[in-house]
Amino acid sequence: MPHKGFTLWFTGLSGAGKSTLANRLAQEFRQREYKVELLDGDEVRTHLSKGLGFSKEDRDTNVRRIGYVARLLSRNGVIAITAAISPYRDTRNEVRREHREFVEVYAEAPIEKLAERDVKGLYKKALAGEVKNFSGISDPYEPPLNAEVVVQTDRESVDESLDRILTYLEEKGFIDAEAPVAAGGY
């Protein structure tokens, strides 16, 4: 068995690198021929949560649905990777409790830096009051207190963050350590 099923749950502010890391990990796992599904933004909004907005209630519904699907997948041996902001601690913990194997990864970066970088131009709008319910500005973001992995995406490169996540998963036996390339086989 190269891996067991588990859910890798990213949380973090907009622009903190959740989707980038989630996509790179999914790619890495596919290369290793692991079973993996990525439940990210558009896909989830289209298939599970069309019509939901960004109120606390709607966000919680969205997070619970993603959690439900991730749970079905992970208990059947799939690596389910999610990348929703999932700003509310209690709701994330509720999803965690329903899982057997759950790894929370907090993509942490100071909001000042994210606002400065502002890849999608959303922080500018949020700070100008043009976007309502923006996590961390006009809406709460509750960081995890006991995430299995914290990656500091303002200070680490993507590769460094990836390495730290993979190392955690290997050390805890979620995935096999990559076999070192043998010099001459045997």
Next chain:
Amino acid sequence: MPHKGFTLWFTGLSGAGKSTLANRLAQEFRQREYKVELLDGDEVRTHLSKGLGFSKEDRDTNVRRIGYVARLLSRNGVIAITAAISPYRDTRNEVRREHREFVEVYAEAPIEKLAERDVKGLYKKALAGEVKNFSGISDPYEPPLNAEVVVQTDRESVDESLDRILTYLEEKGFIDAEAPVAAGGY
């Protein structure tokens, strides 16, 4: 490999036996230690479709969501069994097109018999006009034209219907034929 992933999609009127058959099959597969998930009524309504009603649009959304989750599961080697009425042919076929392995089972029974038996008392209410959007009475039910299996639940026993479904799955290579019990091993 004892089985490959596929979706077993029941369709049929209320009371036609979809849930009964779906539950029995899930039980049978679990006994064979297959990976199986049952996406049925309450579970789905709670986790995926809370707030949806019974208009065409809402039913279609419900069916598409179930289809999405079934697809994720089945393409990862799980047997996903669904048991929603799923009354609209086009929507079922849309779900089918998104699948690699899809087996539609039509639980067929004349509406007169279902109304007569009326296990949940719903037909009486629907015929009295007290239930709106009741498939087959105040709302359409479009039977499949090319279902892989048709079980005639008013004329067959549950065991007979089960046998026919299992035989189809074995013949088409979705599951292994049950090994006959050896008299003395070898």
